[in-house]
Structure formats: C-alpha cells, structure tokens
Amino acid sequence: MDFFEDWVELDLNPIITFSSTSKILFSNSEAQFLLNRIKPKELYDMALQYAPKSFGAQTSYIDISMQNYTFYAITVKYDNEDEIHMKLYKSAMVKKESTLNIKNINSTNIFTLVDLAISTNKIKTNTTYSKNYDPSIPEFKLDASLFIKTLNQVFDAFDGSDSIECSILLKIGEYIRIDGKKYSLIAVEITSNKNAIKELLQYKEDSSFILTCNENKISIDLPLVI
Numbered sequence: 001m002d003f004f005e006d007w008v009e010l011d012l013n014p015i016i017t018f019s020s021t022s023k024i025l026f027s028n029s030e031a032q033f034l035l036n037r038i039k040p041k042e043l044y045d046m047a048l049q050y051a052p053k054s055f056g057a058q059t060s061y062i063d064i065s066m067q068n069y070t071f072y073a074i075t076v077k078y079d080n081e082d083e084i085h086m087k088l089y090k091s092a093m094v095k096k097e098s099t100l101n102i103k104n105i106n107s108t109n110i111f112t113l114v115d116l117a118i119s120t121n122k123i124k125t126n127t128t129y130s131k132n133y134d135p136s137i138p139e140f141k142l143d144a145s146l147f148i149k150t151l152n153q154v155f156d157a158f159d160g161s162d163s164i165e166c167s168i169l170l171k172i173g174e175y176i177r178i179d180g181k182k183y184s185l186i187a188v189e190i191t192s193n194k195n196a197i198k199e200l201l202q203y204k205e206d207s208s209f210i211l212t213c214n215e216n217k218i219s220i221d222l223p224l225v226i
Contacts, residue, residue: 014088018044020081029177034088036176036185036221037212038066047086051076101208102178102225105141110222113144114166114188117151125159132167137186141225143208150201150211151188154218157200158192165191176210176223183223191217 008015014031018024022044027035034043052058057077064071073089111133118129158164171185195215210221 011087013090015086016043016047017083017085018047019083025083032176033210034066034069036174036210037069042066043086044084046074047076047084050074050086051078051084055079101143102141102223105143105208105225107139107141107226108144109139110137110142110168110186110188113148114151114168117148117155118166121152121155125155127158127161128163130163130165132165132169134169137168137170137224138226140186140222142222147209147220147222150209150220151190153201154190154196154220157196157198157213157218158190158194159197161192161194163193165189167191170224171221176221178223183225186222186224188220188222189217190219 009028011028012030014034015026015028016024016031016035017026018040022041024035024040046064050058050060050062055078057075059073059075061073062071069088070091071088072091075087075089076084077086078084114131114133118131121127122129155164167187167189169187169189171187174185175182176185177183193216196213196218198213201211201213201218208222210219212219212221
C-alpha cells in the first residue's frame with residue numbers, strides 16, 4: 001500500500017468507489033462501518049444525485065442523517081464512465097464509532113443465546129416467534145452477557161408485536177477491519193410487524209458488535225472471530 005492509499009484508508013470520513021453497475025470497487029475502513037448500516041445501492045444513488053454534470057469533481061454541502069451518521073458535505077468525482085468516487089464528510093456532532101472491542105471474550109454458540117432470549121420473552125408475551133438460522137455458522141467469540149442483554153432490549157422494543165422473526169446469517173461479501181485484520185460478519189436480524197421503540201435500546205460504542213435500528217427491523221452485526 002503506497003502513501004496515498006494508506007492516507008485514504010486512515011481517513012475518518014467514508015470514501016467509496018463504485019462501478020457503473022453500482023458494485024463497490026473500494027471502500028476505506030470508515031466506509032465499511034457505514035456499509036454495515038446502509039445499503040450500498042442507497043449510497044450509490046446518492047453519489048449519482050450529487051455527481052457533477054461532466055467529468056471532474058464536485059462538492060455539495062448537505063444536511064443528511066442516515067442511521068447514526070449525519071453528513072454535512074459530499075464530494076463526487078469521476079473521470080470516465082466506468083467508476084465514480086464519493087467522499088462523505090461527517091458532522092462533528094456525530095459520535096465516532098470506535099474499533100469494536102473483541103478482547104477478553106469467549107467462544108459461544110450464537111443459536112443457544114438467541115434461543116435462550118426467545119424462551120425468556122415467550123413467557124411474558126403473546127408474540128409468535130419464528131426462526132431462520134444458518135446452521136453452518138460455527139461457534140465464535142462474543143460478549144455473551146452483553147449480547148443477551150441487548151437482545152432482550154430488542155424484544156422489549158418490539159413489545160406488543162403479533163410476530164417476530166429471528167434470523168442468523170453470514171453476510172456474504174461483507175467484512176469489518178479490526179486492528180488491521182479483516183473479519184466476516186454474522187448478522188442477527190430481528191424483524192417485527194410493528195416499528196421498534198428505539199428509546200429502549202442502549203448501545204455502547206466500545207461493545208463487541210454493531211447495533212442498527214431501522215423501523216421494524218433491528219440488526220446486530222458481530223465479527224466472526226474464531
């Protein structure tokens with residue numbers, strides 16, 4: 001990695017390169033956090049919206065909130081029809097997502113933890129729970145106590161739902177970089193027939209996972225640390 005590549009990688013603002021078909025060709029570390037929360041197509045459409053009318057670069061001042069991020073500017077650049085580059089500038093008011101803490105955690109069976117949380121919540125509600133698990137996911141390291149606590153908060157946030165679906169899956173093609181190493185991501189997705197009460201969710205920046213709330217769906221993304 002040369003100086004400029006290293007400089008871009010260390011930038012605290014998301015930088016992404018898309019192909020003409022919206023495929024991600026490059027994303028720096030900060031962009032990878034963003035892509036765990038926001039669909040690539042949504043960012044690609046934003047790049048097209050703020051792109052200059054001819055080859056070159058254009059910076060636009062905006063006020064856009066997306067998940068836990070607020071952006072005050074966007075720069076879009078393209079020199080040909082095959083690639084388009086974008087850089088989003090985070091507002092200083094946005095809390096910085098620090099590196100996930102994967103130290104001092106033990107290997108655990110994720111299915112057992114989710115089943116335990118479902119069993120506990122079944123007792124106090126009339127909600128119908130359904131499960132969709134990928135059995136190929138092995139045991140991996142996570143903070144079991146904090147995960148269970150957060151999962152119970154998620155179920156509380158969906159209090160009064162008729163049905164809740166719990167999915168555990170490997171996020172194909174997505175990863176996160178922690179301390180210079182790349183890890184695949186396991187997603188625990190909780191979907192309900194009603195919108196979540198976001199105020200019931202408490203999230204610590206230095207936890208071992210990423211929590212995302214989007215109306216009637218809450219996702220917990222965990223690095224697959226074997």
